Amino acid sequence: MENLSFSEYSLIYNAFSFTFATMMAATLFFWLSLKSVAPSFRPAMVVTGLVTFIASYHYLQIMLSFDSAYDVVNQTVTATGKTFNVAYRYVDWLLTVPLLLVELILVMKLARGETIKKATTLGLAAALMIILGYPGEVAGDLGTRQFWWYLSMVPFLYIVYTLVVGLKTSISAQPDAAKGLVKTACWVVILSWSFYPIVYLLPNLGVVGAFTAVEIGYSIADIAAKAGFGVLIYMIARAKSDAEGYKAV
C-alpha cells in the first residue's frame, strides 16, 4: 500500500466524504423534484437520481475501505495491511456510466424504437469501456496499464462519435428552448469523461504523488459527470416541460 503523509491522507479522506455528501444531496434533489417536470421526463429524472444514489453507496464504501487501510495516530499514517478496494470505482462505473447515457437519451424523448436502440448501443459501449479499463488499473506494471488504456479508448471514441455526429438529427429536432442545453449536455459528457483517461494515465506520466492525484481527480470527475451533468438533465427536462405547457399540480 502507498505511503501517505498526514496531509495527503486527510486530503483524500475529505475528498471522499465531500463526494459522498454531494452525491446524496444530488440524489435527493433529483427525486424531490420529480413532480416539477412533465410526466414524460420523469423516467430521465428517476435514472439521474439512480446514478448519484449508486455513486453515494460506492463513495461510502470507498471511504470506509480507505479508513480501514490506514491507521492514523498523532498525525502519523501507517498502512494496516488491509486492502483499499479500488474495484468499488469500477463496479460503480459499470452501473452508472451506461445509465448516464440512458439519462441523456431519455431526456431527448426520441421515438420509442430509437430510444431503445440508442440506449442499448451506447450503454453497451460504455460498459465495454469500463471493463477494458479495469485490468490496467489493477495491473502492477505501467506497460499493462498503458495497453488497456488504448483498448478502453476504442469504445470511448465510439461514444464521442455518436454524441457528436450520430445524435445530430435528434438534437436539431429538439424544441428551441432545449436545443442549446442538449448540445451542452453532450459536450459535458465528452469533456467530463475525457478527464478519466487523463487521470488513469497519471502514474504512467510519472506524476509525483500520483496516488493522491488519481483519487482526487476521479472524485472531481465523478461529481462533474454525475451530479453536475444531472443538474443539466434537470434543466433540460424543465425547459422542455415548460415548452409543452406543463403546469405542476
Next chain:
Amino acid sequence: MENLSFSEYSLIYNAFSFTFATMMAATLFFWLSLKSVAPSFRPAMVVTGLVTFIASYHYLQIMLSFDSAYDVVNQTVTATGKTFNVAYRYVDWLLTVPLLLVELILVMKLARGETIKKATTLGLAAALMIILGYPGEVAGDLGTRQFWWYLSMVPFLYIVYTLVVGLKTSISAQPDAAKGLVKTACWVVILSWSFYPIVYLLPNLGVVGAFTAVEIGYSIADIAAKAGFGVLIYMIARAKSDAEGYKAV
C-alpha cells in the same frame, strides 16, 4: 471453509457488492416509476420492487457474512472459522421466487379467479423447488447434492410447462403491444432460472474453482432473474398502460 486466493476473494466480494447496489437501484427505480403505469398495473410494480428489495437485504447479509468468514492482510486470505451463511440465498429465494411468478401473473391482468389460481399453484411449485434444493446445497457429499437436484427439478419442470403451455391462451389474449414482451418475459424466466440448476451442479461436474464459480454464477443469475426481469415487467406495464390510453399526471 474454502481456501481462496486474493483475486478469487476480491472477485466474489465485488460481485456481492455489485449485486447489492444493482438490487437497491432496481428497487428504487420500480417504486419511483409507480405512477408512470396505469393503476391496475401498480400491484405488479410494487411486487417487482419487493423482489429486488428482499434481494438487496440478502446480498448485504451475504456480503457481511463473507467478509467475516475471511481475514485479508497484505493480500493474503485466511479463513477465520466463522460461517459463510449459504442459507441467506435459500431464504431469499423462498420469498422472491414465488413473488417473481406473481409479478408475471399480475402484469398479465387475467380474470381475478384465474390470477389467484395461477399465482397460488405457480407460487407453491416455486417454494417447493427451493425447499427441495436446500438439503443438497448444504450436504457435504456430491451424491446427496445430485439426489436433491433431481427432486428439485420436478417442480421446476412443472413451472416451465405451465409457462410454455398453461399460459398459452392467456398470452394470446394480451393486447398486441404487449404480446411479444409477455412471451419474452416467460422465456426470460425459463432461461434465467435454468442457470441455477446448472450452477448448482458445478461441484458435481468437478469444475475447478467451483466455489467461486457458484457464487459469481448465482449473482449473475439473480441480477438477470430479478432486476432484468423486473425491467421487462415495467416495459410490459408501460406498453399495456399506453394501449389502454393511460396518461400520467
